[in-house]
Amino acid sequence: MHPYDEIKEYSKTVCDQIRWKKAHKIIAEEIENHICDQRDAYIHQGDDEETATHKAVLQMGDAVSLGTELDKIHRPKPQWAMIALTFMLMTIGMLSNYFIGSSGQSGSGFGFTSYIIALTVFFACYFIDFSVLGKSAKFIYPVILIISVFQMVTGITINGKIYFSAGRFTVSLSLLSLIFPLAYSLLIYALRHNGYTGIALCGIGYIPFAVILLLVPSFSGFVLFSVSALLNLYIAVAKGWFGNDKKNGLLLMLIPLCGAVAAALIYFVENPYSLDRIRLAINPYTEKDGIGYLRCLVRDLLVNSKFAGMGTVPAGYGNDIPELPLAHTDYILTIITYKYGWVAFIGIIAVIAVFSVLGIRYVLRQKSVLGTLVSLSVMLTIVLQIVFYVVNNLGFGIISQLSLPLISYGNTALIINSALIGFMLSVFRTGDIIKDSKIMSPQKFNSKISYNNGELTINIKSR
């Protein structure tokens, strides 16, 4: 047997005892490196390679007992609580859509099939595993960008907003904002070993997605994407994942940050309605019969909601309960509160809050670069959607709602959110073992621009 085969055979025997296959690679590498170090030490003492390898393998101890011990330690960690909470949110969504139909009447918006598809997508992403995203990280951003630009060009415009339309299926391109954060986090992952060039490219990569969302236009989508993208970039830079000096990296990050703030300000100035939104969020009653109507109606319905059971008809709306437009998509929480009381609102918010808090705790525990970036981008996408939605449903919205994840009506948002949560829970399940945190030695960087001790070096020679 070739000496190296003896090493391979040892690590294979160890791995054969470990049932969780994802852990094999990382363990095999560590064991093989260890044997090689020991072998080199014996060679240094005068042994030939074959004897040295044999002695090094013997020195390791029994492969089966080592593998058995490691099998007890390395197990996937399914987060049952998070899975249960996801099911609860889906059940709440299904029941809400059943009882609050498209017209606000019971029984007309039952989306059982949609939820079966959503559940399938959730499990598919959960078991496919997020590491697949890491493997194709460098392709995901450009592919999503090309598809988005194509949709922007070919989409139809309804009421000034761009929609994707195919037959009877029409969906707002504002929902791209749910996919962009994850795609952007994968861009960061793909560029993480490129030093300052990597940070600069990530800054440039932020621009097209931000511009697309401002052109849709979806200001809430822009805010959601910007917060998620810049926070992910900040963490990557602050942790030195680009192989950068942290302080200089953070200074470089100020460019996309200032760009985002400037874009938001320009959007506000260019769209006077955005300023109206702030005014109306404070007091919508000044324009009750105009653009403040919906906010007034939301507040009036909530004021007349009971703790439990159906609310009373608000004054000034005649004898019939006023109809809340787009109740099942945009105001499902308001209408549930009005129809079933604050107790229903509190119940739903409690489930959402536990989901969010637990999710954030798991995100903070992630160690791997890919796990952190993926789970953080998904969690922010979910939490920001929740915040925008709840604030709007209480009648205080400044930026409009996108969707209430897994609950509000909208098949595309439901399926995208299910996929995102599926990937996030797969991070929590297997994130510990993902191998990516390699610290490269400086000469390995592909960076053409480097900065060291006040000296800026631009390497124009290709390697």
Add this chain to the structure above:
Amino acid sequence: MAVDKSLMAGSTTILILKLLDEKDMYGYQMIETLAQRSDDTFNLKAGTLYPILHNLARNGYVESYEKEEGNGKVRRYYHLTSKGKKILDEKRKEWNTFYSAVNRILDGGVNYASV
């Protein structure tokens, strides 16, 4: 002198934590360092070390990362976390109590029966 394995078993974790408290190390380096510092008294097998290390990592006492050495070899280093530092302090106190109690008895110590 070779030491009984059962004596070794109880103290391996604290020795590993102590080594990592000084600097980040990889598995082989830990075994070598322990052997050198104890004049080969602590001849730890990799089969014993890695389950302990991986368990410490699972409990958040240590973190691991890969680092490429100058010769191109990629090694998995272990780093003691702040949670790990706390457990080291606790284990050190526990060890001192145990060690002094064993010594008191072995050396004769105070004869409580005569007090």
